[in-house]
Amino acid sequence: MKIGFIASSGGHWEELMCLREIADEHDAFYITEAGGQANDSKLNNIYTVNQINRKEKTFLYKFIKLFITAIKVIRKERPDVVITTGALIAFPFCLIAKLSGAKVICIETFARVTNKSITGRLIYPFADLFLVQWESMLECYPKAKYIGNIF
Numbered sequence: 001m002k003i004g005f006i007a008s009s010g011g012h013w014e015e016l017m018c019l020r021e022i023a024d025e026h027d028a029f030y031i032t033e034a035g036g037q038a039n040d041s042k043l044n045n046i047y048t049v050n051q052i053n054r055k056e057k058t059f060l061y062k063f064i065k066l067f068i069t070a071i072k073v074i075r076k077e078r079p080d081v082v083i084t085t086g087a088l089i090a091f092p093f094c095l096i097a098k099l100s101g102a103k104v105i106c107i108e109t110f111a112r113v114t115n116k117s118i119t120g121r122l123i124y125p126f127a128d129l130f131l132v133q134w135e136s137m138l139e140c141y142p143k144a145k146y147i148g149n150i151f
Helices: 011-017 020-024 036-040 059-077 090-099 118-123
Strands: 002-007 027-033 046-049 081-086 103-107 129-132
Touching (some): 002 020, 002 059, 002 090, 011 036, 046 059, 059 090, 081 090, 081 118, 090 118
Parallel strands (some): 002 027, 002 081, 027 046, 081 103, 103 129
């Protein structure tokens, strides 16, 4: 089984790295933002994208470029499953993977205890499996599964 692991840098990436045992048991690739954590990870088969901020003036242009990158990577890698812990970069990759026939697993970030993240709101409607790390989040996402924290 081929699995794509997707997360932005920072805490989302740290959470995703808690799933390394799963990655090590499968044919896996990673997608994250360029920079320190990606450079320090020493992972094989890692793709990096430029970090974007939804509040910057060039956001729409950069977001369209991100979708184009997602199409190229998903076509090349052809994952059976993608797993994400968020944030912004995850949505295009998850959507393109879903449209390409892959299963999508989204783990709502540990930082969300009582309200939804933007990424969670976007991915929840089409995720094959949506996981939350706080039991209180089941009120926000009724079809989610509570798994406790992944740290």
